Amino acid sequence: MELKLHRPICFFDLETTGTDICKDRIVEISILKVYPNGNKESRTWLVNPERPIPPQTIAFHGITDEKVANEPIFKELAHTIYNMIKDSDLGGYNSDRFDIPLLAEELLRADVDFDMKGRVSVDVQTIFHKKEERTLSAAYKFYCGQVLENAHSAEADTNATYEILKSQLDRYDDLENDIRSLSEYTTRKVNVDFAGFIVKDKDGDEIFTFGKHKGAKVEKVLEQEPGYYGWIQNADFPLYTKKVLTAIKLRKLNNKLA
Known part of the structure; x- marks a missing residue:
């Protein structure tokens, strides 16, 4: 089932130096922008985090210090990334609790005044956990009948998230094909800030x-x-x-x- 959109939605995924929203940095970001007419635009960037990537994190996503050494720092990409998402709702996997808060921190550090006013977010993981309780790879196999190749690469995870949401709409009749309704369904609590303080x-x-x-x-x-x-x-x-x-x-x- 294709998404019914009244405005663009940007599915995105981050690979980072760790899981601390305040202290860790982005090393890769992939964005898949889907327009109401069905057109798609995709961009992926490697990012120099200006700090060593911990070995345990490298083991998770495979992005090494050497791989990002000559890539732009986030501040150099911030306005390009913001311009891609500024007119859009946001979608991701565990995005409400991690990707959106961390992206917001990076943008604010780069002097880009990002907030969620006038937009909503859909966390595909929440739909999955409410319905099936699985990981992203299992969700992709369960909903799409395919093995997720290159799991933990931002681009593969981003595209898988988009395909999973469409399949979730096909599977569950009680899910309304409307981004605002999906946002309400995936919202765990009414946070005013991203971190829930x-x-x-x-x-x-x-x-x-x-x-x-x-x-x-x-x-x-x-x-x-x-x-x-x-x-x-x-x-x-x-x-x-x-x-x-x-x-x-x-x-x-x-x-x-x-």
């Missing part, structure tokens, strides 16, 4: 999910303990979390001035 409560208000203010409303904490904002900004939190917290603080200030 700030979420919305049942009333739709932002609350902290960590530390001494866990469960407290963000606006109330910022009002009663202004220094907490500065502590987060200077601590080892994701850049996107800091960006979201600043937006909440400025919104509260603007409401006071209005």
